[in-house]
Amino acid sequence: MNMMVGLEVHQQLATERKMYCDCPTNYQDVPPNTNVCPICTGMPGSKPLSPNEKAVDAAIELALMLGCKVVVDKPTYIQRKHYDYPDLPSGYQRTSLPIAVDGELQGVRIREVHLEEDPGQYDPTIGSVDFNRSGVPLVEIVTEPDMRSPEDARRFLRQLIRVLEFTGKVRPEAGGAMRTDVNISLEGGARVEVKNINSVKGAYKALKFEITRQKAKLGRGEAVVRETRAYLESQMITTSMRLKEMEEDYRYIPDPDIFPLVIDDAKVQNIREQMVEPPHLREQRLVEQYGIQQAAANVIVSERKFADLFEEVAKEVDPKLAAMWFRTKLKKVLNYMKLSAADIEFTPKQLITLLQMIQHHKVTPEQGELVLRELVKKPADPKELVQRLGLERIEWEDLELAVKEAIRRNQKAVKDYLAGRKEALNFIAGKVMELTGGRADPREILKLLRAELLKKS
């Protein structure tokens, strides 16, 4: 089925003060209507403070992250967008003209990025409003309708979240810091907008429901009506909001109480220089610069510090080996111990030493993993750890002796193997492992065993 899906993503920015007043932004931590003042509650006569500079800069940075062109040398007015809703204390929302346009992420075009303020929190089922959230800075990211399925949308949103969180300039996702409106039209039909979506899962479910609903309508011979619907999370359905047509004209005017912003090239350059490399771009660079696999690079950039550590290590260790270790064993250990890369206490030098030992076959990969675990638990010089754990790689002659010994002691298994039962080999290999105290590479054990047993057959 031919469909076009576009998203309008509202993302809260990580600032301490609200956009147009100095109230705190930690709206979830306090009782209702506590982080409020005459400005963010729309009291008669209240006037906004000048815009929060950190929010403005963050919006520019996020736009650059998404490959957008920042609008420079033109007045970017903060406008009043008028509509009637209980969570909007002044009856209008302050929203800027686009501060950037024409970006792209994962094949989806970004139409524009602009600054907004969050309205309060309205519970439409009970009819209660809490203005703690009113005035928290938001950035709105509008895409072109380039997505073709709920899966596309889900994939895009997940990637978008990663990119945004990577900057450190947005509030973490938990608890509605990111909200999405989805726009969908099927087979060139009317565009339906679905609001009130607070999660990636919600966006996916809302789209799936809409497709079902609209297909059913078309199946009955009815046309799909252009409308705004609300997503109801608990039931995973969308329902018509029946907004009056009048509301569609927001009667935008530049806010007379706020001077316009004019962004210049110097500012954009400044922000660009201080910016953290976005993960999707860093991923590409790692693949190209270090010749590692896409999948590994993808895991590595999942956390900025993880990627930083990788690049440090890749200076002195074979990058492909390092990438493999980062992607599998190190990630595994961190996950198991419920640590993030930021929690790592060992030094890059220590990890480099370990990986060099592996690279030069001084320890087996399995031994290396044991050492790694210790390293994460309590940092120490890997060479010492290897000694302490008794993990020095066994000498070749000793291994040969051990293999011969194991064969001598396990004649029945040898007979089984020679009779065609391959699994008997593993049994004998296990015995060799015992004899060598785990200091031999299992692959080498098997190789030697096969060679020895071949002589016997």
Added chain:
Amino acid sequence: MAEERQKEIERSAEEIVESFVKAAEGLPSEREMYYSQEAYNVVRPDGKPSSSEERTEFRKRFIKIMPAKDEDGNLRVEVAKWVK
């Protein structure tokens, strides 16, 4: 009655609009003057937010004048029409 009054007022509201259109007829196009002064990028730094002491008084008064409220301090308003 109320509708009649509104219609009457709407009608009388138009007079000055028409008068303006006539008055502006011969005048050239210009830049629009939105603000009395040319000022840009008046922004304020982020930082320590207002303290809870500063806000307690206002919170009390704000909640006091609410037409409807609950015991937690939420404002009570209408239930959304589209809620089932």
Added chain:
Amino acid sequence: MTKAKLDQLRSGELSPVENVRRALERISKLNPKINAFIEVNNDVVAQAEALERKLKRGKRAGKLAGLAIGIKSNINVNGLRATCASRTLEDYVAAYDAEVVKRVLAEDGIIIGVNNMDEFACGSSGETSAFGVTDNPAAPGRIPGGSSSGGGAAIAAGMCDLCLGTDTGGSIRNPASHCGVVGVKPTYGLVPRQGLIDLGMSLDQIGPIASDVYGAALLLEVIAGKNQNECVMLDVPKVSYADKLDGADIKGMKIGVSPQFSEITDSAVMDVIDKSIETLGDLGAEIVDVELPHIEEAMPAYYLIVSVEFFSATRKFDGRKYGKRIEDVCGDEVLRRILRGRYISQKEYRGKYYQRALQVRTIIRRELMAALEKVDVIVGPTVPKLPHKLGTKLTPMEMYAYDYLTIPANLAGICGGVVKAGKVNGIPVGLQVQGMVLGEEQVLRVMRAFEAVS
């Protein structure tokens, strides 16, 4: 008079408590007929007593120490009702102090009560308040002007020492002229608007109404100056005007007069103004002709702009957080402006109406700026006609016509003041003095020089 009273208060000849009691007495006696006050502050005597104690302890007396001050009902005074003379906010007890109120209190001014006004400042007569019309003490039975009707009347009747009014299209200067008192509309952006309930955000200014130029200058310097907690303000630190008024001398000053004024104004009014201009010439000023060819177009442009801004400003009056939904309870003119604003700000009409009006605004501003390059101030009538009798039915257009001469200053953002020039059949006529952006000093000097000889 203001200076004399301040001297009395400072010397101890008159105590703040006594001053306040006298004011309360006058209000109680006269307000039932004049209706200049919507609410009297019950706490004033206690505040005056506290001030006295403070002064006895040797603390520095503020510039307004002991003076009784009325505040227009669209300015938030914590604890008093800021009703905007409308049923919409009739029970709204202000939850915070406007910045200007903070400044008045910081200089030991005593806020005696809340002044009546035209509803939501949408008027030029003082007849549209939901709490009854205000009478003109200087011309009883006639309108006091508006929208700061209560302020003008209170000063004219001696009910208090100073008042704060607001001026969007003439709402301080108009009542000052009709009531025969002094009023000043400051340069846009000089006085903070935090706490002023909007009529037109790009036009509103709070300013003083007083019985003399000194009083107006003093109150103005208290409230003027940059407010960090506001975006759209001029970057001006504290200013002082009152101490520069002594021996105000206008010799050599260039005073502009526009022939367009006589075209718009009734001859009876213009006669008084012409005489005043002669007086200024006699005082040594040079009278210069200035052209303001499009001054008449300012009025309709203004009404389009203010309607759009007022529509926007009133969206918060939805009755959910406080007060009532404005469209449900407001008067005709308020509704007229809301509906007009709503209509012309629609997407398809914006260019034709709102934006076009803002273009005309540019033209008006340019003309005034050009004129003020040639002269120090522009002088002329405040209102084109005499105040009508209370109860006379006027069409909206006839009412708007009062604003022809005051609106240009608001559109351009410049300053303007009014001082009593004379009378016609006992009805006061005010002389308007307009000055450059931040030209308050020159304006006040001309006003003072004129006042001293009239």
